[in-house]
Ligand SMILES: C[S@@+](CC[C@H](N)C(=O)[O-])C[C@H]1O[C@@H](n2cnc3c(N)ncnc32)[C@H](O)[C@@H]1O
Ligand SMILES: Nc1c(NC[C@H](O)[C@H](O)[C@H](O)CO)[nH]c(=O)[nH]c1=O
Ligand SMILES: N[C@@H](Cc1ccc(O)cc1)C(=O)O
């Protein structure tokens with residue numbers, strides 16, 4: 247485990263000592279030539295591109311533009327001029343979590359959710375009925391996908407048998423982070439029940455991150471594949487590759503020491519894939535990590551994709567810092583700069599030669615930068631989501647939903663073709679601009695708040 251060096255806690259991220267550093271012997275021009283020729287990039291090439299050459303201090307803006315241009319050209323070759331998005335709903339079931347990730351303000355201390363707690367808190371747990379109704383309402387409006395990620399509620403287990411196993415430990419709370427659901431004001435149901443509740447009609451259910459899968463397996467010798475199969479039988483259609491953060495353990499040790507390590511993350515993803523589920527992959531960057539960590543992460547994803555081919559899209563999540571322990575404790579002084587965001591998207595496109603789609607996340611970047619990134623290598627503009635907790639609670643201010651009309655306006659404005667997609671990009675619907683309505687009506691209420699909150 248890597249300890250921040252003296253001084254880190256007082257606010258200087260440069261004092262965290264890492265084994266992996268962003269210097270490379272590879273020359274920027276050589277790496278760029280390889281990228282332009284479509285050759286597979288090495289980690290050293292990736293570092294040379296993302297730093298615009300480690301022999302120059304800071305980012306060289308002329309070089310950066312050449313990297314962005316190469317990535318934009320590669321995007322056009324791989325996927326053409328269509329910009330996709332999904333009509334989806336975020337339905338986070340519970341914010342109760344004890345994992346303590348230092349970048350996260352989505353979570354609420356789980357003890358506050360117990361029936362005998364006197365602490366007032368802003369957290370929530372939705373009942374199975376509430377989840378089902380929220381999804382049903384969205385499906386009736388034309389949403390095709392529900393994305394559901396939650397805190398690791400100590401009262402959550404895979405199914406009744408898992409409850410029994412967890413309850414039989416001598417000290418369930420400290421041994422396996424378990425407390426009986428009856429102890430909580432609103433019991434969260436089991437994971438299997440949650441999947442059944444959210445699986446309304448034909449809706450595509452995108453849920454169970456590797457970290458949640460670990461929670462659903464804790465205290466047992468079950469395999470990830472078995473657990474994902476059981477969830478798939480209950481209605482799960484694909485898994486989100488969040489919880490990835492940075493897949494280098496010396497970084498995880500600093501920002502999320504309570505989380506599974508990078509090897510376990512890959513094992514959980516392989517389990518989901520073996521169970522027949524498509525997956526996404528993410529990276530959360532712009533905190534304590536350096537450029538080499540970012541490229542090492544891309545390398546991990548590229549190797550997983552070489553083995554499986556199951557990753558539908560890569561989703562860079564730029565760290566939202568304002569209301570997080572990392573920022574409040576002075577461990578970081580902010581998030582990624584615009585130039586870093588652009589280079590991250592571009593190098594993802596060039597390095598991940600086996601992943602077709604790179605997402606520009608409007609909720610993290612905002613519309614203006616989100617659109618710019620569609621000209622730096624990205625080709626997907628996320629989803630309508632209709633409700634957002636993770637970014638909002640961390641201090642992000644880019645809103646909670648996009649209507650189809652907003653999407654059409656923005657994508658047309660940059661001269662690209664708006665296409666509504668399914669999670670796996672197999673179903674695509676080019677928007678007919680003359681149709682009325684152009685698709686599901688998912689706008690805000692009259693007072694500007696999201697339809698679903
Ligand atoms: C909030 S967790 C919910 C699911 C589950 N608890 C887990 O960790 O997998 C989902 C993801 O949100 C992202 N996230 C959390 N806080 C963030 C922040 N401040 N800025 C950007 N992304 C964040 C992280 O990548 C995290 O893995
Ligand atoms: N980037 C973010 C996403 N992306 C999820 C997409 O909507 C995704 O493409 C879909 O779920 C799979 O089809 N979602 C968020 O809530 N926040 C993000 O920052
Ligand atoms: N919900 C995650 C993002 C996410 C969800 C599902 C995905 O497949 C990818 C990304 C966030 O807001 O940070």
Ligand code: SF4
Nearest residue numbers: 343345346347350353
């Ligand atoms: S990122 Fe997930 S596991 Fe970590 S504290 Fe937040 S909700 Fe809990």
